[in-house]
Amino acid sequence: MTPPPSPFFIIEGGIGIRHGHEIVWVQAWGQDSVRVRAGQHQIATHDVGALDATRPAGEPTIEFDGTSLHLSNGAITVVAELPEDQANPQVHLSYRRSDDLTELLSEQREHFWAPGARVYYGNRSGSYELHQEFCAYPGERLYGMGQRTHGRLDLKGLSLDLVQRNAEVNIPFVLSNRGYGLLWNNPAVGRVEFADNSTRWTAGQAKQIDYWVTAGSRPADILEHYADATGHSPVLPEWATGFWQSKLRYKTQDELLGVAREFSRRDLPISVIVADYFHWSAMGDYRFDAEEWPDPEAMVTELRELGIELMVSIWPTISPLSENFETYRNEGLLLGSDQGLEMQQMIRDKGMAEPVGVGFYDPTNPRTREYVWSLIRRNYLEMGIRVWWLDADEPELNPATPANLSLWAGPGSEVVNIYPRDNARLFFEGMQSEGLPPTVLLSRSAWAGSQKYGAAVWSGDIPATWSALAVQVRAGLNIAISGIPWWTTDIGGFHGGDSTDPEYQELMTRWFQFGVFCPLFRLHGDREPRTPTGYTQTGGPNEPWSFGDQASARIETAIRLRERLRPYVQEQMSVASEHGLPPMRPLFIDYPEDAAAWRVDDEFLFGPDLLVAPVLRSRQEHSEVYLPHGASWVDAYTGQEHAGGQTIEVNLTLDSIPVYVRAGSALARERDHLFLAGTGRP
Numbered sequence: 001m002t003p004p005p006s007p008f009f010i011i012e013g014g015i016g017i018r019h020g021h022e023i024v025w026v027q028a029w030g031q032d033s034v035r036v037r038a039g040q041h042q043i044a045t046h047d048v049g050a051l052d053a054t055r056p057a058g059e060p061t062i063e064f065d066g067t068s069l070h071l072s073n074g075a076i077t078v079v080a081e082l083p084e085d086q087a088n089p090q091v092h093l094s095y096r097r098s099d100d101l102t103e104l105l106s107e108q109r110e111h112f113w114a115p116g117a118r119v120y121y122g123n124r125s126g127s128y129e130l131h132q133e134f135c136a137y138p139g140e141r142l143y144g145m146g147q148r149t150h151g152r153l154d155l156k157g158l159s160l161d162l163v164q165r166n167a168e169v170n171i172p173f174v175l176s177n178r179g180y181g182l183l184w185n186n187p188a189v190g191r192v193e194f195a196d197n198s199t200r201w202t203a204g205q206a207k208q209i210d211y212w213v214t215a216g217s218r219p220a221d222i223l224e225h226y227a228d229a230t231g232h233s234p235v236l237p238e239w240a241t242g243f244w245q246s247k248l249r250y251k252t253q254d255e256l257l258g259v260a261r262e263f264s265r266r267d268l269p270i271s272v273i274v275a276d277y278f279h280w281s282a283m284g285d286y287r288f289d290a291e292e293w294p295d296p297e298a299m300v301t302e303l304r305e306l307g308i309e310l311m312v313s314i315w316p317t318i319s320p321l322s323e324n325f326e327t328y329r330n331e332g333l334l335l336g337s338d339q340g341l342e343m344q345q346m347i348r349d350k351g352m353a354e355p356v357g358v359g360f361y362d363p364t365n366p367r368t369r370e371y372v373w374s375l376i377r378r379n380y381l382e383m384g385i386r387v388w389w390l391d392a393d394e395p396e397l398n399p400a401t402p403a404n405l406s407l408w409a410g411p412g413s414e415v416v417n418i419y420p421r422d423n424a425r426l427f428f429e430g431m432q433s434e435g436l437p438p439t440v441l442l443s444r445s446a447w448a449g450s451q452k453y454g455a456a457v458w459s460g461d462i463p464a465t466w467s468a469l470a471v472q473v474r475a476g477l478n479i480a481i482s483g484i485p486w487w488t489t490d491i492g493g494f495h496g497g498d499s500t501d502p503e504y505q506e507l508m509t510r511w512f513q514f515g516v517f518c519p520l521f522r523l524h525g526d527r528e529p530r531t532p533t534g535y536t537q538t539g540g541p542n543e544p545w546s547f548g549d550q551a552s553a554r555i556e557t558a559i560r561l562r563e564r565l566r567p568y569v570q571e572q573m574s575v576a577s578e579h580g581l582p583p584m585r586p587l588f589i590d591y592p593e594d595a596a597a598w599r600v601d602d603e604f605l606f607g608p609d610l611l612v613a614p615v616l617r618s619r620q621e622h623s624e625v626y627l628p629h630g631a632s633w634v635d636a637y638t639g640q641e642h643a644g645g646q647t648i649e650v651n652l653t654l655d656s657i658p659v660y661v662r663a664g665s666a667l668a669r670e671r672d673h674l675f676l677a678g679t680g681r682p
Helices: 219-231 253-265 295-306 325-330 366-379 411-431 466-482 502-515 549-579 595-599 671-676
Strands: 006-010 013-018 022-028 034-039 060-063 068-073 077-083 094-099 103-106 118-122 128-134 142-144 157-162 173-176 180-184 190-194 199-206 211-217 241-243 274-277 311-315 346-347 356-360 385-388 406-408 441-443 455-458 604-606 610-612 622-627 630-636 641-643 646-651 659-660
Touching: 013 068, 022 068, 022 077, 022 118, 034 068, 034 077, 077 211, 094 211, 103 311, 142 466, 173 219, 173 646, 180 219, 180 455, 190 641, 199 411, 211 219, 219 549, 241 253, 241 549, 253 295, 253 549, 295 311, 311 671, 325 659, 366 411, 385 411, 411 441, 411 455, 466 502, 466 604, 502 549, 641 646
Parallel strands: 241 274, 274 311, 311 385, 385 441, 441 455
Antiparallel strands: 006 013, 013 022, 022 034, 034 211, 060 068, 068 077, 077 094, 094 103, 118 128, 128 199, 142 173, 157 190, 173 180, 180 211, 190 199, 346 356, 604 610, 610 659, 622 646, 630 641, 630 659
């Protein structure tokens, strides 16, 4: 093409625009997608974001019509122009469907005079407070943004902090019912506001604006493009599709093995059991305390003979009592602090009379990853352990001052949100270096791209309440949209719960029935009687048989149902790996033409063939269930078939939650075996 006039110029795979001190790059970046970077004076091409440094294949078409430049890449077209009628002109970008140029998303100025849609407030360090503003649209619905505790599925109207916290997983990707997805490819601490008058992304301190936009005719297309851009998850290992047993802490090898043997005695299916925190000699040693765990290798061998994998808890905290502390400190492997000591948390570790300061290792540093893995290999892997629980990896700071951190990858304010992603990378690359297949990395936090390292996220230290259970449904659906197909909760909640209380037994029953249809099926929690955090605590009983005869019988039924569903779960995990389509997902992913499906936030699909409506209130006798238009649905327990596109009222019992099978599917033909086996129902 003829070179466009100033201020436009051609770059690899796209266009550049220079106006004043600002430079903007717009490049084709994967199927139906573009990447936009904007900065003062220059564009930095080496960053720590979620997009690979190498631009994906695909050449756009570029046309100039005399006033604006059009860059088209498949289904998306970017229109770039410099409006001359503005008092203070700024480059303006809008994103449209390529077939009819319908607007998907457009920039919007913060003020008609100044500033514009992209704002840079310098701090004399070469970094800026950045703003990127877009138009808001009537009727727009927005989903994703990781996992939150606000209890909403549709994010419109919310203001969200872009920072990692316990139970608040910041993955800055949003999917719109207008047919686009946007990744804010910036790990800086900031905020996004999905207001009625605008959408505004901000970073408190960063070098440049960087985001990625994709278009798709269906939500599933957008999710696949997103997985292509940030990385596909591995296929979930088959052993991981079963039931995972955990309590706050099994204190000794004998105690843990006793629980595993009881599962075997009861012939109750189990896939994983957990050695949680304080099994170690000291934080940072990454080895078992020999007094409490005298023969870990024999323990692992016995568990594997029972068909059980052992998962161990790995905290990134490093105690000054650790035998390795001097190495961490002297080799620069800890998170640094701009001011004060390199201690970012208080905890009562082994041998401490009172809580004292501990540091965190820095997984963004390749040398840290290599050193920590050497300890993991020697003290766990060589004993046969293959499953890792990456706890407190937000990182969980106290006080919560990420701006005071100094990481190998950059200042805390600019990069701290990648901490959980690079922590998962440490273990993924470690397993890879040993020639071992990917495992499950149960992580309390994540960022964009964590899924490609095999990170599974659980919803953090949540209360043992009905309201918390209701929040989990929306949290799980939004993190699924954010690219994480492996997700779970602490069944029963983490904080509290009296196993002898009939009211709590009802909650536990309903949570188990919900958990059957979560990607990972896992029990955990700090039950009553509880004790202060520290190496002496253990927590109350939390095994399936701990909740009274009636509740325990229903819990056992749930576990056996999950066992029968495992081939279906494994099939959905293969789809997730190949296409980025999460197994647990909102109704609108499969039925986008059904307007009502976009509003349902208390049901979900588990793969294409199961519709699940969890019971989220105590003593609930009836439930209204919406069946999406486009399929007929068979009650999994009665066999009654219902047409889609309607809401039905369901009578409830404590024995099960409403589950419907898509008519005509293989699961519908197997319904009797899957859902009625062992229930005594005809």
